[in-house]
Amino acid sequence: MTTNDFLTHLGAAIVTTLIAVYTLKTVGFDAYSALFIVVPAVMVLLALLGRKFPKINEW
């Protein structure tokens, strides 16, 4: 995965983290707001996998 693409994923993960903070503040912690906590973690994990194992990102 190119540095540009990896950092773009990180940027998108930061946006979803901000969404998680906003949602936690406005609706509190429930199944709905938990989604926005899980998502950035999954995005970063997948981006890291793509960076670490370039074959995954060849398709």
Next chain:
Amino acid sequence: MAPTQTVPGLPRRSILSGVAPYQSSTASLREWLVKHGVLYVLTQTPMIAMLLGFYWGVLTLPVAFLVTVVPAFVLLPAWVALRKNRSTDPDEPVHHLHKYALYALAPYVVYGLAREAGYYVVHVPFWSTWYSFGNRLTGQPVNQYPSLISGTILHSLQGYVLALGFYILYRRHTLLNALIYVWIFLSTIYSWIYPLFFVAPYPVKFYYFAWWAHFWMAITAWYVPRKLYNPALWSHLRTGSAKAAATSLIILIYALPFAWVYRQAATWQFPAQHLIDQTAFARAKMELQNGPTLIEQKQEARYRFILRFGPRSYNDYTGLARDLDTGPITVTGHLLRHGTIVAWCSAYIPSLESPNAITKPAAYFPAVRNMNYSDFPTDCLGPRGTTTAPQKGDTIQLQWTANMNLIADRESQLGAFSGSG
């Protein structure tokens, strides 16, 4: 030997040998902004307008479009011309924008088809928001064709620029990148924006529906540059008529999601709304809640009675709880004592308080519950005198009639109520 990539007018450059020399993070950020960021923002102005003017309500939607999309029509070509002249990086998106613009046509169509397939499983009438888009942009009433048509255009534009954004942001349009951005990221944004900023029912199936459609959008965003616009595919079509037939088929497929929605609106939505609206009209009653009570005796005697209208709540075709709206209400009547009129009553109410114009879900749903029944007063005036003074064993009889325009989801109807007490 390393593979090379060429762009007309630019020197050949090795992809694998393109290791950038060390540069500070500020310089890297600046480079990213120049190559990807500005182009991304300029192409995403329809989404920015929707956020500001529709979901967040910072501006009205026409104004939001005026200050974002309209300037972008000038700035985008200017920026593309500028970067095409200055850029020496063959990977810079500006050199491939014409291809990306073509690629971005397909993902939204597949997204639409996926939602239509999903509709038969979870039955989410997803096009209901299109009416609201059109209504907020043009002022045309919801649940009518004019707002549906303008809303369809807006929704298509959103889908198109979101897919275009993927091609601009990423250097490599791989399956993994498409899944992370188009599927996971866009589904997350969708799952966040709607329940918090748009009034609609949000059962679990709504989330399934959103993630399902974005998944297929991601697959298409990845697949399109490889296959659909691949010259090898078109080279199989040898004759002009075969190419024309293929092009016609593509246009037909592109039109299918819209045609399906318009057919559903005509054959399912409008008849369903007719049934719902007529049931809501039939359920709503006007009853005497209180009075008449003598409230003042000066030069004239003033009585007051309270009428209660309701139940107003009904579920629309999407399952959203709404309250019947009312047009002007006119109440007339009189008070009788021993068969003689002692006071005349009248009231005019332009409309009852309604939750339906509230756009924030947090305020909307409590308001719907609170306004299920609406009380409003009517005053009666009559001459002061012995005939109006209450005496032992006296009874005052009220006779009233009320006329109003009942407004439901799609239809309106004159309602006439009367009573005595």
